[in-house]
Amino acid sequence: MSDEILLKVTIDNITVEVPAGTTILQAARKIGGDVTPPAMCYYSKLQGSGGKCRTCLVEVSKGSEKDPRPMPKLVASCRTTVMDGMEVKNITSPRVLEARAGVVEFLLLNHPLDCPICDQAGECHLQDLSYEHGKQGSRYEFQKRTFKKVDLGDYIQLHMTRCILCYRCVFTADQLSPKREHGVLDRGDHAQIATFIQKNLHNEFIGNVIDVCPVGALTDKTFRFKNRVWFTKPVNAHRHCDKCCGEVQLWLRGDEVFRVTARKDEWGEIKEASNGKTGWICNECRFEKKNLADWIIEGPTNVNRHSVISQNKYVGLVKPTETFPKIMKGRNPKLLMDIHSVSEVNKPNIHLSQLERPAHSTDFNQ
């Protein structure tokens, strides 16, 4: 793997040495920080991914030491390999920033922007991208294209309207499962991820498509609408699994396991597991093991402090000693605000919390 020959590449005036065959994006990730172009479709763990979303466009102002001519067009940094002496401009090039703002506008054109009801909100790459590189508003004044929601079996829900067609899930299914059952149908702005004839996705590792999806197009049905991600607390955990590495991240609230995902690195990609392979996890670990007793907790996950997920990690959380029945003088209402103690309009002798169904006027007129 490691060649002795290292190539020098300068990105935004920072020089870094990388082995031959490295892409500009990987070299920039080595430097880190703002110099790294954003990537919506590229996924280093998936072969063949990248080049599609065009958010990682950079300007090559000097091709190489041998051939110093600049490249005429902006290039996709995720698919362009470095040459010795290459000079790349990312955030120092106004051309790049403008093109990137354009790409963000294009990506958001048909995106529903339903973040308030989207499960991905808080860990959505498109949200991050538009905050960091987008403009304040859209100039699009037409109806957005929409799709019906599609059920892909017991675990996965496809909400195609949110999809940005990064093809990551297609590559994942291609490379992790023996037979891919979904792909891209149609073309242009009506292209969609689909199973052609509606059917369930069955493969043991298919749950990983949820992890690679940069937006809320593929969501975990066992977690949908259960909680916002920033209310849950991620901890690293593992269990013995004969199908996968068993190293996961649990998303807890109290002692309840709300969600299980693979562990991710700082670029939002799945980390390497301790056995050196990519830490894809199987469906059983992801969807079936929602009991804290199934897992051995290693400790809290390091969350970037800029992430909204890190905002809610109460240090030294103390649970209240008083319980509801104690405060409510022995009653345990479903409604926190006990309407009976405030209002005499309803009959106080009828307890709403004891009704089997929503209250109805007939309940009060007995």
Add this chain to the structure above:
Amino acid sequence: MGVKLLLAKAHVEGIKNYDVYRREGGYQSVEKALKTMTPEAVVEEVKKSGLRGRGGAGFPTGMKWSFIAKPEGVPRHLVCNADESEPGTFKDRYLMEHIPHLLIEGLIVSSYALGSNDTYIYIRGEYAWIVDILEKAIAEAHQNGWLGKNILGSGFDCNIHVQRGAGAYICGEETALLESLEGKRGNPRIKPPFPAVKGLWERPTVVNNVESLAAVVPIINMGGEEYAKIGVGRSTGTKLISACGNINKPGVYEIDMTISVEEFIYSDEYCGGIKNGKRLKACIPGGSSVPILPANLLLKTAKGETRYMNYESLSDGGFATGSMMGSGGFIVLDEDQCIVKHTYTLARFYRHESCGQCSPCREGTGWMEKLLLRLDKGEGKMSDIDLLWEIQSKIEGNTICPLGDAAAWPVAAAIRHFRDEFEWHVLHPHEAQVRNFGLAHYADPLQVPAGA
């Protein structure tokens, strides 16, 4: 009368059939190449001829051939791009319909030059009947020993396979074509690697247009240097132009690239002038994706020189005041045509044909179509014109394949040259629905020549 190389025998009765074609001197180039020349010599001859790719980009064919990688033990392929789907271009259709054997002959010689034992013709799905014509021609060539094993005792084997596309403009892009030929979804590949290194099934591949491959026949017959004497400058040989629109004689013409645009439109030998004695407003000289030119810039360049029908002259002035030779789809618009509607029609086509792989093209083409429709219906705003300009500039050059550019250029050129017509549509929304903007100061400042 200009020189005719490709269509010289197109009107001979029964030229479709092998016997007539052979009697008229067909397959001589195969004999010459396989018996007296090495493959390298054929490539050298094509290089000398200065033949430029006839598919649109105009890249020198000989150069393209010399780039092909030749790793040991890996088969190489030649693929003929017959996915002619550019609106306004129908020259390959004419060639394949009328003299299919010319293409087969060119393919055999080119396959020999490139060492391709399995050569493919990727033909657009809509040309369903041409598949039969080609397959008949291939069968005839087989029967007469021009295809198969050990052709003419040279030890060279070659088979030609015809593959139909399923009706996608994007599959005319060479890497999308290869994907489609492999049986996958026709999404353009990200280059590099180029097809010359990793093409069809990861093998070195050359993709050439039908007309380029047919032109190899006269090049071998007459010699590259002789071929290069036809034409002017770096535009050598003859070019097929498919003329359509508001002209008296639409059709496919072979020109030797020395005539002026004015002559081409107005002379009786070619288009025969504008229909019904109307005046010329604008023209797209090279297929729908090249920039449209108003009449004054079409007949004369910005420097006031006469514009000729060749690669250099048509692109004189860059995109600011020039256009491109493109694939030779010559679309003429008379004074009654509405540029806004016309641009909308093109935008609709590109929206429909975008593969949806990369975001600027996928989302941008749809946006442009919606804006143009609104402008055309008289519901547009002044800011929409600037917005269109913005969108096209964000698409151009930022996409994987040239379809993004092809979608952006027509819109850019229409706004560049016909902005007042767009503004008129915004300012006079009701009038724009009942009458055309007509000619403006930019159109046809010349006297209508005699004979029109």
